[in-house]
Amino acid sequence: QKEVEQDPGPLSVPEGAIVSLNCTYSNSAFQYFMWYRQYSRKGPELLMYTYSSGNKEDGRFTAQVDKSSKYISLFIRDSQPSDSATYLCAMRETGTASKLTFGTGTRLQVTL
Amino acid sequence: DGGITQSPKYLFRKEGQNVTLSCEQNLNHDAMYWYRQDPGQGLRLIYYSQIVNDFQKGDIAEGYSVSREKKESFPLTVTSAQKNPTAFYLCAIRQGPNTGELFFGEGSRLTVL
Numbered sequence: 001q002k003e004v005e006q007d008p009g010p011l012s013v014p015e016g017a018i019v020s021l022n023c024t025y026s027n028s029a030f031q032y033f034m035w036y037r038q039y040s041r042k043g044p045e046l047l048m049y050t051y052s053s054g055n056k057e058d059g060r061f062t063a064q065v066d067k068s069s070k071y072i073s074l075f076i077r078d079s080q081p082s083d084s085a086t087y088l089c090a091m092r093e094t095g096t097a098s099k100l101t102f103g104t105g106t107r108l109q110v111t112l
Numbered sequence: 113d114g115g116i117t118q119s120p121k122y123l124f125r126k127e128g129q130n131v132t133l134s135c136e137q138n139l140n141h142d143a144m145y146w147y148r149q150d151p152g153q154g155l156r157l158i159y160y161s162q163i164v165n166d167f168q169k170g171d172i173a174e175g176y177s178v179s180r181e182k183k184e185s186f187p188l189t190v191t192s193a194q195k196n197p198t199a200f201y202l203c204a205i206r207q208g209p210n211t212g213e214l215f216f217g218e219g220s221r222l223t224v225l
Contacts, residue, residue, distance in 0.1 A: 032212055034213055036216075041219070041221070042218055042219065043116075043202055043204075043218045043219045044155075044202070044216050045216070046213050046214070046215065049208075049211060051211070088155070090155075092212055099160070099170070100155075100212070100214060102154040103154055104152055104153060104154040105154060
């Protein structure tokens with residue numbers, strides 16, 4: 001079993017929809033949680049960062065962490081075609097020199 | 113402007129040849145990383161370096177080598193011992209010293225024929 005599980009998709013939604021992307025994990029020592037967006041043939045770019053449990057909002061994006069369930073989510077409101085990309089969750093333990101453990105990524109397609 | 117430069121962007125090599133991928137940064141960060149990305153497998157850590165003249169193996173270091181002679185540069189050599197070298201290689205720097213989020217370069221796609 002992988003330490004971080006992420007549904008690979010593809011997930012196809014119409015423009016304007018609310019998108020929910022999720023990851024589950026097994027390592028209870030993970031404390032830092034991130035979401036990256038990766039366009040085709042490009043490097044990942046950091047979207048959201050959260051420490052421990054709770055919610056964080058940035059514009060159309062909301063990140064949620066539920067450590068009791070070992071479950072993290074990224075919500076995208078009013079989705080746009082430009083949101084079409086692969087979304088990677090990543091997480092790490094405290095004091096591990098930024099050795100991030102990544103999910104496999106979910107491919108999202110927002111259609112007109 | 114500041115950033116990470118990976119070169120070449122695309123590279124084709126014959127089986128059995130060593131290949132060196134370049135990663136240069138002008139962001140003055142100490143920690144640098146090399147990841148490999150394969151379809152359906154996410155990103156896997158090859159090597160990382162927290163300071164000049166020091167580096168550590170990641171989860172899949174076999175068949176790879178690195179050097180860190182300058183703060184700005186962290187080249188990765190894919191040796192002939194790497195059994196399945198065709199992949200997308202990503203270099204990153206640690207952007208947040210306490211939080212640890214990574215900032216990635218644009219990647220290098222290596223295809224071994």
